[in-house]
């Protein structure tokens with residue numbers, strides 16, 4: 001490979017080099033002086049300084065990638081929940097200590113400047129955070145990879161509480177400038193919508209073209225994805241929408257300035273805001289526009305690069321594995337067909353063979369209502385050519401179904417990509433199942449339920465397509481960065497190889513029996529709690545006691561995740577303390593920490609948030625109860641908060657109804673940081689428990705087959721209420737207005753929903769959960785035993801590194817190999 005520009009050396013990797021570069025950035029880019037600079041100036045100069053160390057690696061990676069015939073992974077995702085960038089860039093470039101020292105020399109504090117970064121909240125929850133972990137792992141494992149997504153101007157809303165109720169505020173994360181992105185306006189792509197199609201016959205061959213109605217421009221912004229100390233910097237390319245110049249000009253020429261601005265606004269709306277949904281689709285036209293917009297731009301980008309590098313489109317499957325992160329990017333399948341057939345002139349069958357080989361699909365849910373469908377009416381209006389392509393894909397697929405299974409019209413109707421009822425609609429998960437080589441779930445149980453239930457017909461049709469890849473989390477962010485104390489202890493014990501090979505944590509196993517190691521482990525946990533105390537005090541004005549057990553439930557607010565079950569436990573403890581059934585002096589003292597955002601349109605979730613806050617206020621305000629338990633619910637839980645909260649936790653709450661949580665990844669982060677889990681047999685909990693051992697995990701609740709059997713026989717939640725006096729007391733207390741200033745109506749919808757519907761079987765699992773919590777208390781009293789289990793949780797959960805997940809994807813789905821960066 002030849003570099004055409006002479007290599008520009010990075011600043012020297014020492015304190016002097018760093019300081020010089022920092023002052024340069026402050027002076028020439030920020031245009032200020034040390035004395036005059038605001039905190040934001042100082043942060044931006046720091047970010048740019050760190051970036052400059054990674055820049056030539058980035059260039060080298062990109063140049064090499066262009067020319068190399070290696071297969072690349074292109075991860076298509078509507079969400080990348082990145083978290084703060086500075087810290088990660090510091091550790092990836094080996095600059096952490098140098099920067100701290102250099103800044104100190106200038107009278108600045110690294111910690112203070114790091115806190116100035118606003119995290120890009122370009123995702124809702126698990127799915128988006130997983131994408132961020134995956135691209136980190138791919139870079140660290142030296143895999144040529146690119147992430148493609150959307151640069152939302154407003155990410156996930158900022159949550160505040162007013163009278164305990166969630167209020168959403170816009171997340172204007174770009175306000176102070178974003179030093180981590182580089183715009184590439186010269187690489188913008190025109191993306192079209194609407195219009196109609198025309199078919200002509202040339203030399204006896206039918207050719208269809210799409211005559212779109214309107215277009216927008218997709219402007220790419222590149223983000224660095226640095227590998228950990230390995231010289232590779234991959235790219236995350238996020239697209240932003242702009243009005244086309246032609247559109248502007250035409251209107252300007254008519255002298256209608258206002259109309260031109262409106263057109264601009266209309267176009268830019270496409271990437272204005274992240275849909276604040278998690279696990280439920282929202283049938284909004286704008287959302288389909290977003291999906292097509294980023295997918296079409298990304299495919300165009302990749303395909304043109306392949307062609308520019310001199311490769312043939314017939315070899316596209318050797319060049320790329322496009323991974324579809326859930327159904328949001330699935331419109332890529334008909335789009336690639338359109339590109340290959342309509343634009344590049346390939347025959348349909350040829351194009352279909354290529355397309356199927358290029359794509360693989362990951363499903364992240366089990367809730368039927370979360371599987372995206374798009375009304376045929378909308379799809380035909382917005383993407384008429386794609387609708388035709390989908391029809392043809394469906395026709396040919398259903399022919400194959402008939403050929404394989406005979407003329408079972410019920411089956412054909414069930415498997416059709418087009419649903420007929422309640423309205424004609426495109427089932428995106430089905431399109432994904434048909435148009436890909438592989439389909440994976442995200443934990444063993446989830447993948448099995450996908451095969452047996454959600455996509456069972458497809459599994460019968462093409463069993464070889466189905467596979468599992470259990471999720472993982474990046475140890476760089478969630479251990480090395482988030483938990484410096486534990487990281488140092490681990491490194492002291494077993495060396496630092498674990499940061500890029502987390503299976504090495506198993507070498508910690510013998511230390512679980514070492515009393516001195518356990519003592520230091522506890523000391524670190526205690527230090528992490530102190531950090532959390534400071535954070536909650538400064539950020540939220542919340543006081544917590546670091547000498548209590550920290551019992552944490554953080555995740556999106558959803559009924560299936562069952563924050564309500566946790567609330568029932570809190571209320572039960574409140575009741576027992578108040579009635580004297582337990583003694584506040586001798587019981588185990590706990591702090592219950594919640595963190596959760598509810599989708600703004602999800603009413604019941606918002607009621608549950610209000611209930612948690614109201615119960616919290618009552619508990620914390622009661623002079624007797626608050627001696628033994630306290631509730632903390634900091635608003636606006638995000639990646640940054642997680643990084644302080646997770647390392648401080650003693651107990652991790654993973655209490656979804658079995659069969660509903662696809663995997664969970666928070667569960668992995670907690671276990672890796674030495675929290676014990678109280679959990680159901682659901683998602684990745686199953687694998688966590690198998691690995692850490694029953695004795696180091698508090699299992700409770702129905703299994704998935706048990707829960708399904710009860711549902712089939714006719715679940716009657718009120719029968720649990722009638723038969724269980726403890727449960728009755730708890731529900732009656734909530735219904736009595738105890739937590740709503742005597743107003744019985746406030747939480748009536750929650751109570752009556754539990755008694756009469758309880759879709760996620762909170763009441764059925766109540767007693768089992770209470771029993772598990774008793775076991776937790778008993779065990780916690782024995783701090784030696786507890787910390788032994790905690791150390792074993794760390795030692796036995798190296799499997800949950802996203803590096804391992806990536807290796808599984810590479811082996812089972814992508815078949816791509818590492819390419820070290822030269823030089």
Ligand code: 8GP
Nearest residue numbers: 126127279364365442662663664665
């Ligand atoms: C989440 C799952 O709920 C979680 O169990 C899993 O760990 C995570 O994905 C990563 O695999 N699913 C979603 O976030 C999800 O389905 N979101 C889309 C529906 C919007």
